[in-house]
Structure formats: structure tokens, C-alpha cells
Amino acid sequence: MTLPAFKQPTAEAYDQAAEPMPSYLLAQTGFSSWLNTRDHKRIGVMFYVAVLVSLMLGGVFALLFRLELLTPSRTIMDAVTYNRLFTWHGIVMVWLFLIPSIPNIFGNFILPIQIGARDLAFPKLNLASFYVYLLGAAIVLTGLMLGGTDTGWTFYTPYSESTPTTLFPVVFGVFVLGISSIFTGLNFIATVHMLRAQGLHWNRLPLFVWSIYATSIILVLATPVLGLSVILVGIDHVFHLGLFDPNVGGDPVLFQHLFWFYSHPAVYIMILPAMGVISEIVPSFAHRSPASYNAIALSSLGIAFIGFLTWGHHMFVAGISTLDAGIFGILSMFVAIFSAVKVFTWTATLYQGEIVFSTPLLYFFGFLFLFIFGGMTGVAVATQSLDVHWHDTYFVVAHFHFVMVGGSVTSFLAAAHYWFPKMFGRMYSERVGLLSATAVFIGFVLTFLPQFLLGNAGMPRRYYSYPPEYQWLHVLATGGAFLLGGSVILALGNLLVSLRYGPPAGRNPWDSRSFEWLTESPPPAHNFEQPPQLDRGAYDYQLTDEEAYVRTFPR
Amino acid sequence: MSRAPRAHGADRRGLVTYLVTYLILLALATLALLLSGLPDALAVTLSLVIAVVKAVMVLMLFMHLREERFSYRYVMVVSTLLVVVFISLTTVDPLSRAPYAPTPGLNRSYGSQQVTP
Amino acid sequence: MYEPSLGEQFDSWERQSDTLRFGMWLFLASELLLFSGFFVLYAGYRAEYGPDFVQALHSNTLAYGTANMYVLLTSSFTVALAVWEIRRGASRRAALWLGVSALLGVGFLGIKAAEYAVHIREGALPGPYYHFHEAATLGGNRFYTLYWVTTGAHAIHVTGGIAVLLWTALHALRGRYTPRDHARFENATLYWHFVDVMWIFIWPIFYLA
Numbered sequence: 001m002t003l004p005a006f007k008q009p010t011a012e013a014y015d016q017a018a019e020p021m022p023s024y025l026l027a028q029t030g031f032s033s034w035l036n037t038r039d040h041k042r043i044g045v046m047f048y049v050a051v052l053v054s055l056m057l058g059g060v061f062a063l064l065f066r067l068e069l070l071t072p073s074r075t076i077m078d079a080v081t082y083n084r085l086f087t088w089h090g091i092v093m094v095w096l097f098l099i100p101s102i103p104n105i106f107g108n109f110i111l112p113i114q115i116g117a118r119d120l121a122f123p124k125l126n127l128a129s130f131y132v133y134l135l136g137a138a139i140v141l142t143g144l145m146l147g148g149t150d151t152g153w154t155f156y157t158p159y160s161e162s163t164p165t166t167l168f169p170v171v172f173g174v175f176v177l178g179i180s181s182i183f184t185g186l187n188f189i190a191t192v193h194m195l196r197a198q199g200l201h202w203n204r205l206p207l208f209v210w211s212i213y214a215t216s217i218i219l220v221l222a223t224p225v226l227g228l229s230v231i232l233v234g235i236d237h238v239f240h241l242g243l244f245d246p247n248v249g250g251d252p253v254l255f256q257h258l259f260w261f262y263s264h265p266a267v268y269i270m271i272l273p274a275m276g277v278i279s280e281i282v283p284s285f286a287h288r289s290p291a292s293y294n295a296i297a298l299s300s301l302g303i304a305f306i307g308f309l310t311w312g313h314h315m316f317v318a319g320i321s322t323l324d325a326g327i328f329g330i331l332s333m334f335v336a337i338f339s340a341v342k343v344f345t346w347t348a349t350l351y352q353g354e355i356v357f358s359t360p361l362l363y364f365f366g367f368l369f370l371f372i373f374g375g376m377t378g379v380a381v382a383t384q385s386l387d388v389h390w391h392d393t394y395f396v397v398a399h400f401h402f403v404m405v406g407g408s409v410t411s412f413l414a415a416a417h418y419w420f421p422k423m424f425g426r427m428y429s430e431r432v433g434l435l436s437a438t439a440v441f442i443g444f445v446l447t448f449l450p451q452f453l454l455g456n457a458g459m460p461r462r463y464y465s466y467p468p469e470y471q472w473l474h475v476l477a478t479g480g481a482f483l484l485g486g487s488v489i490l491a492l493g494n495l496l497v498s499l500r501y502g503p504p505a506g507r508n509p510w511d512s513r514s515f516e517w518l519t520e521s522p523p524p525a526h527n528f529e530q531p532p533q534l535d536r537g538a539y540d541y542q543l544t545d546e547e548a549y550v551r552t553f554p555r
Numbered sequence: 556m557s558r559a560p561r562a563h564g565a566d567r568r569g570l571v572t573y574l575v576t577y578l579i580l581l582a583l584a585t586l587a588l589l590l591s592g593l594p595d596a597l598a599v600t601l602s603l604v605i606a607v608v609k610a611v612m613v614l615m616l617f618m619h620l621r622e623e624r625f626s627y628r629y630v631m632v633v634s635t636l637l638v639v640v641f642i643s644l645t646t647v648d649p650l651s652r653a654p655y656a657p658t659p660g661l662n663r664s665y666g667s668q669q670v671t672p
Numbered sequence: 673m674y675e676p677s678l679g680e681q682f683d684s685w686e687r688q689s690d691t692l693r694f695g696m697w698l699f700l701a702s703e704l705l706l707f708s709g710f711f712v713l714y715a716g717y718r719a720e721y722g723p724d725f726v727q728a729l730h731s732n733t734l735a736y737g738t739a740n741m742y743v744l745l746t747s748s749f750t751v752a753l754a755v756w757e758i759r760r761g762a763s764r765r766a767a768l769w770l771g772v773s774a775l776l777g778v779g780f781l782g783i784k785a786a787e788y789a790v791h792i793r794e795g796a797l798p799g800p801y802y803h804f805h806e807a808a809t810l811g812g813n814r815f816y817t818l819y820w821v822t823t824g825a826h827a828i829h830v831t832g833g834i835a836v837l838l839w840t841a842l843h844a845l846r847g848r849y850t851p852r853d854h855a856r857f858e859n860a861t862l863y864w865h866f867v868d869v870m871w872i873f874i875w876p877i878f879y880l881a
Contacts, residue, residue: 112681119681121691186698193626194691195681220698221637224706232709232821241817242799243713248817249810254716257645258709308637312644321651327644526680569756577749584741591880595726598881609872617752618865619858624690627697634701638708645712649719 021524023425028525038123039525043130044109045423050134051105052492054096059485061089066478072468079464083150084165086462090153091170095177096137098408099266102273103219104129104184106415107212109423111188113516113523114206116197116532116552121190129183136180140173152462154263155229157244157255161236171234178227181269185219188212199534203297206514206538207290210297211276214304218265218272222308226262229255253319260311268307270404271371272300274411275342278364281418282346284512285361286353289539295345299338306334316387325384332382339375343368358510359433363414366441370406374399377452392462395455401448405484413440413491420495421505425522428498436494439487446480513548514538528553576616583609676853685852692855693862700866703829707870710822714877717814724811729878731796731806732819736787737879740780741871747776748868751837751861758858761851763844770841773864777834784827791816819878826870833867836860 021027024041034042065085068075077085108126112119120126143149146166151159160167192205192213205213232243233255242248244255279296283289290296312320312328346368355361377399381387390396421427450473455461459470466474508517515538519527535551536543543551587605591598615621620628682688718725754769795803798817807815840860843849849857 117681119679121681122695123679123681125695182699182702186695186702189698190691190695194687194694217633220702221634221705224702225641225709228706228709235821236799240800241821243817243821245799248799248802249717249721249814251649251716251720253648254645254713257648257716258712261641261645261712309640309644312648319652320648321653323651324644324648327647531683570753573749573752573756576752577745580745580748581742584738584745587876587880588738591876593881595881602876602880603873606872606876610869613748613865613869613872617748618862619755623693627694630694630697630701631704634704638704638711641708642712642715646715646719649716 021520021526021529023520023522024525025424025522036127038119038127040108040112040120040123040126041423041523041525043126044105044107046130047100047104047108047133050130050137051097051101054092054137055101055488058089058092058097059488061085061092063481063485065089066481068464069466069474070471070478072471073465080150082464083152083462084148087150087152088144088148091140091174093404094153094266094270095174096140098270098404099177099181100133100184101270101408101412102277102415103188103212103215103269104133106208106277106419107184107188107215107273110419110516111209111212112191112195113519113527114209114514114538115192115195115200116515116528116534117191117195118526118528118531120187121194122187125183125187129180129187132176132180132183136173136176136178138173139169139176143167143169143173154259155233156259157233157236157252158246158250160233161240161242161245163237167237168234171230171237175227175231175234178223178230181219181223185216185223188216189220192216197532197534199532203293204534204537205297207279207293207296207300208273208276208514211272211279211300214300215269215272215276217304218269218307222262222265222269225258226266229258229262232258253315256315256318257311260314261308264311264314265304265307267400267404268303270408272303274367274408275300277411277415277418278346278367279342280512280514281360281364281414282349283539283541284418284510284514285356285358285364286350287356287511288349288353288541289537291345291348291351293537293539295341299341302338302341303335306331306338310335310382313382313387316384317391329382329384333379336375336379339371343372343375356510359428359430359437360414360418362434362437363410363417363440366437366444367407367410367414370402370410370441370444374402374406377402390455392460393455394451394459394461397461398448398451398455401451406444406448409488410440410444413437413488416492416495418510419516420498421509422516422519422521422523424499424502425505425520426498426502427505427509428494428502432490432494436487436491440484440491443480443482443484443487447477447484448480450474450476450480508545511545513540513543513545515552518549518552572616576612580609580612676848676850689853689855692859696859696862700862703866707822707825710818710825711873711877714818714822717811717818721809721811721814724807724809725815726881728804728807728809728812728815729881731804731812732879733787733790734879736783736790737875740783741875743776743780743783744868744871747773747780748865750776751864755858755861758844758849758854759851763847763849766849766857767841767844770837770844770860774834774837774841777830777837777864780830781827781834784823791820822874822878826867826874829867829870833864836863 024039034046037043064077065082068077068082108120143166146169149160149163149165149167149170151163151165151167155171192209196205235241236243236245242250244250244252246252279290310328310332312324313332316325316329346364377395381390381396381399417428417433454470454473454477457470459466505521507519507521509521510517515532518532530553532552533554535554536548540548583605587602590601593601614631620631678685678688682691750769750773754766754773757766757769791797795805796807796816797803798820799813802813802816804812804816837860840857844857
């Protein structure tokens, strides 16, 4: 690549340089070049397809059982089918959608670019992670097709050890999916430690990278325990070893300890990347650096750390000792501190920023409201005395959907829009984007706000039938669910159509200073022609785009 | 950070380290065996302490953690602490449950039932 | 002849080696957490069943378990010797030591199999199949159920470890590893040492006290 002599290369010069490298989408053609790729960007796109299919599937399960719940007794299915449907909804949404969503799509695509690397530390392991994910998903879905289990996604013993439904393929599939998770987390941690570009010290790491790093610690350390607990249940189901069967001295509560040791940190696997996305969007659209970089970076680690110490709050009424319940209750309170630190920092970042209103920022506002609401109700249910009333009611269901859907899914959609121009080189329709973001928010609130009322009024979760006085709240929730489903499809449809018909996007449509916006849209196969040598942070908005470029690629 | 290939592991001293480590490990295993006859609480504590010492020796010397950069050791330290927390917070539960009084009329109590095939 | 390759994401051979080893330590951390579930169940059931549990412990086949402890410690030593050889570039001798270690691993499995046969004969089987008269209590049942799943999982890892050692030995014979580029060889040995470290904890809690 030739540049004008004795002149520092400018952003324009790079844009106009002869023979820009082909984008990662076009660098190699043919089906097999995708199936056998080592490119983290292609793997991210393949995960995108698989994960969205899972989202649709999990959503269909939900819509089906929400239809059933329109009337107090049988509407369209029997109780056994209903039990299976909410189980499958949970399993698919947690393990096939939420856990891989942001890390395996956007983590894969964006993280290496954000640290100035040419790929992840272990590209073949990355591809393996994708195929193991597909294998696990196939095994789970086979199990579902064979009738699927009805234990709830939590597989509580002793029922899960003796249920007449198809359990083993389902739990074995979850075990295999866990392996995919561990590979991913391992890859990210090694990448962040070992492949940072020159000049990218830990205290200059983009906040999204911090959040993925914290998530990866949980992925590597918590997932094995899930693997063990579900495979033990599976073995018990097949061979009747009675590990948790009281008839032979087993203690079902010990299974719960094992299960929740993973499943509580798992919710932080779901929210930390979402928070990382927000931490990128807010500075970009406020066009200023985060109010406190350290607050956001360190609180990510804090959430990962504390998240490991709180699992017993899912078991307050399971029969654990009062002492243990008390310990977990106190420890659970600390998580809120780190989440609150982030919320205040994001809000403070907007202050005195040059705010550009756009679809990703609208998703952020939805996220802010819903996450705060969901998080605070989390503190509420973590209060033992209150949880005695709310445990296993719709109150808890509403709480976790507020954080997982109102938080994580909203942020997922935000990321889908924010990084769309970078990943695919096109722009989506802003009007449809704003409309769908609004519709998602309204649909969500309509679905889940009534569920707080339902739960507080005593409606248990996972119940097939209910007293007629609860019906109006169920009808609202079902209506909202269909609106929510339609809005998500609208939002994703906007992106899908724009892949083909959207106007070409520039290198940096948001005028962000984060490092991924220095590459072409879409990026070339190896991300950077010359390795970056960073002389700035990721949020140096006091620099112009040109100055920022020069301080990343000095000549 | 550049480091020369680990020549110091490839010389005589490295070999002696491995041999001495091995012999100490054998001795510790034998010690644990001999101490296992002690009263329960003491035997459990001692055998676990000896196990920890053996494990640390294998980690640091056989697995060369002593020579590696801090972040590798950090991985093991964090994981081990997490395991300790996991075991501790879980075991607190059964250790501190208030036992229920046996239901009158039921002639078996939890924990000492004879199991028939 | 095997051509060593430097991944394009690495800027030096050393960085590649360091990263490979770091990745292995991360994997071992995940394996540690996997086994930790067994230790948690052990601690939980021991807390619940107390004396009955411990009595079953003392009825366990101590000789077999102890023999296996010595076997694994020895195999860790021979594996360390293999690494010492590969760092000097002595590929054939390194492969030989790996072979010895794999053989010791097979010895471990053999002793384990014989031990399991004893348990089966005595009726010390898991769950509802349990009919071991020396510890005919629920606590004994819990002990032996845990014993089977824990040592069974460990034996699976030993088997995997043997396969990994043999595979690595084969590649060493083909000249794949050099003093500069042998991270994968060391990673295989790290896995084996880990299997030993797990037994270092399994042995005292299931056989000694």
C-alpha cells in the first residue's frame, strides 16, 4: 500500500488507498470456506444464525404455553404438554440462546478487533466451540423431539431421577453445550491476557472486553459444575443410582447446591456481556468518555466475583439451614452495589455529553428502566422474609425476565444494531429501528409487569390451571408476549432486509473512538494490515477521528 | 517479554529436583498412611494437610508453576479458593440444620436405617 | 518430517508457547471445578451421615487405593522426566518416558478393576444395589455411591490421560517437538499431573480418614 511521502497517513488516505483488502465476507468464497473457517468474524456470524434460530424456537415454546394460559383451565393442550413446553422454553432460552448470545456472536466478532489482535488465541478451538454447540443443540432437540422432559429447566431431584419423560438426551445435550461454553471462555481469557496490541495496557482495555473477560471467568469456572450436576442426574435417571433419592439416603438439596452454584453465576454470564455492550454504546452516542472507566471495569470483575458466592438464595425455602440461608442472603445484597455503580456511571456519562439519539441509544433507555426495575426486584426476592412469599410464584418469573429479557435481550438487540454496520457494511432503516425498539419495550412491559402482580397475588409459577380471578393478568401477559414476539421479529427483520438493501455504511458511522471503528466496514479477513500500536485509550473523544487514527497506526 | 528457552530446567539440577520431589511425595504418602490410624478429626485434618502439601509440590515442581509467570499461578489460586468456598458454604447447610423430632409411630430414623437389597 | 507452524495471531514462537500453556492451565482450572462437585457431595453427605459414613470409609479396600497412590506418584515422576528430556531435544527418550507413564496408568486401571471386582463381590455397590454387610447403613450407602461415581469419573480421566500420553509419545517419535516448540507436549504432561493431583485428594478422603 503506497501513501503520500512524508505525510502521516490520514483516515481519508486509508479509505482511498489503492486495493483495499477484501472484507472477511468475500475473502474466501464457497460453503466449505465457511464451514472450515478459522476467522473469528465468520464464526461469530455462524453463531449469529444458530443463536437466532434458537431464540425463535424458545419464543415459539413460550407463545404456545402463554396461549394455554389464556383460560383458567385447558385451552389448547393438556397439563403434561404444558409442563414440557415451559421446560423446553427454559432450556432453549438459557443454554441455546442467552448464554452464547452476546459472547459467541459479538464477543467473537468484536473482541479481537478491540484489542488489536488478528484473531483469538485459539482459532481452531473457536471453530470447535461452534461445532460442539451445534452438536449439543442437536442432542437437546433430539431429546425434545422424543418427547422431552417436564422437570423444568432446573431438573430438580428426586423427580428428575424418576420422571417417565425423556431426560437423558436433554441433559446430555446440556452437558455438551457446556463444553462449548468452556472452550469459548478459555479462548477469550487467553486472548485478553496474551494477544493485546502494543500499548494496550489493562487500564486501556475497552469496557466491552472487560465485561467479556469477567464473563469468561464464570464460563470457565462455573460451567463444569453444571456439567457434573446434569450428567449425574442423567446417569441417575438411566441407572437409578439414587444419588439424590431420599429412599436410599440421598439429599435432593445437595443437587440444588450443585445446580445453583453454576446457575446463579450463569445469570451473570447473561447480563455481564449485555452491560459491556451498553458500556460501548453510551460513550459512543454521548460522544464522551465514561464518567468513570475504573468503576465500570472493576464492577464487572466485582459482579463475577460476588456472583459466585450467592447461589443459596435460590434455595431459601428448599430446606437449607437458617444459618446458611442467612449467609447467602447477606452475600446476595452485595451484587446490587456493583450493578448500581454501573447504572450511575452510565447515566453520569450521558451528562454533558453531545448526545446523538439513535436506535442503539433507544434500546439503552429501555434497558436502563427495565434493568433497574428487574435488579431492584432481585434485591427484593433476595430478602429471605419476602422470598418466603414470592418464591416459586410469578413474581420471581417477572423478576428474572425483567433482567434477562428487559436487560440481556434488549442489549442483544442494541448490539445487533450498533455493530450491524461494522459487521456487514450496511446501514439498517433507522425508522424501523426506532419503531421496533419502542414496540419491544411496550410488548415486554405488557407481558411481564402483570406477572409481578400475579406473583404477589399468589399465582405459583409452572402451574397449568389457576383460579379465574387471575385470568385478566394472564390475558394481558399473553397479549404482550405476542406483541413482544412480533417486535423482535420486526427488529431482526429490519436487519435481515438491510443486509441486502441497506445503504453502504462507512467505516465509522457513529463517530466512535472505540478501536473496532478504525477498520473497514466490514473488516478485512485479518482485521489489520499493520498491527496497531496504541497511544490512546478507547474513549478519547477529545481527539478527532483523524487524530485517533494516527495514534493507533503510527507510521 | 522475552525469555530464553528454559535451559535451567534441562540441566542436572532440574533432574535432581524431580527426584527429590518424587521421594518426598512418596514419604508424605507413607506418612499419611501411617497417621490414618489416629482419631478421626485429627486424622482427617492431617491427611488433608498432607494432601495439600503433595498437591502444591506437584503443581510447583513437576508442573513447573514455580517458573511460570504470575497469571498462571493466579488461575490455580483463584480456582482453588473458589472450590474451598463452594465446599464450605454448601457444607454449612447440612451441618447446621435443626433436626426434626422423629415422627411417633415410624420405627426408623434418618441416618441409621438398615438397607436391604 | 513435521513442519512447526506459527499461528498468524502470534508475533513470536515464545508467545505461542506461552499462550498454549496458559490455555492448558485454564482448562485444568475447569477440570478442578468439575471434580469439586464430587468433593462437595462428599462433604455434604459426610456431614449428614457422620459415623456411619466414616465407618464405611474404614471398610474400604485400603491396599488397592494406596497402591494406586504410589503408582500415580511414580507416573508423575516419569512424566516429569519426559519433559526434562524433551526440553533437551531428546525426543526418543521423552517418548519412552511417556510410554512408561502410560504403562503405569494402565497399571492404575488394572488395580482399579481388581478393586471394583472386590467391591462388587462384597455388595458395595451404588444406590439401591447396595448390600454391603460390613457397613449396612444409609451412611455406608452414601459413601460407596459417592466412591463409585468419583473414582469412576477419575478412572475415565486416567483413561483419557493415557490416550493423550500415547498420542503425544507418537508425535514425539515423529519429531514434532523441539526445544523451542514443545508446548503441546508439556500440555499433555500437565493433564497427567492433574489426574495425579485429583487422586492425591481422592485417596485420603475415600481410604484414609
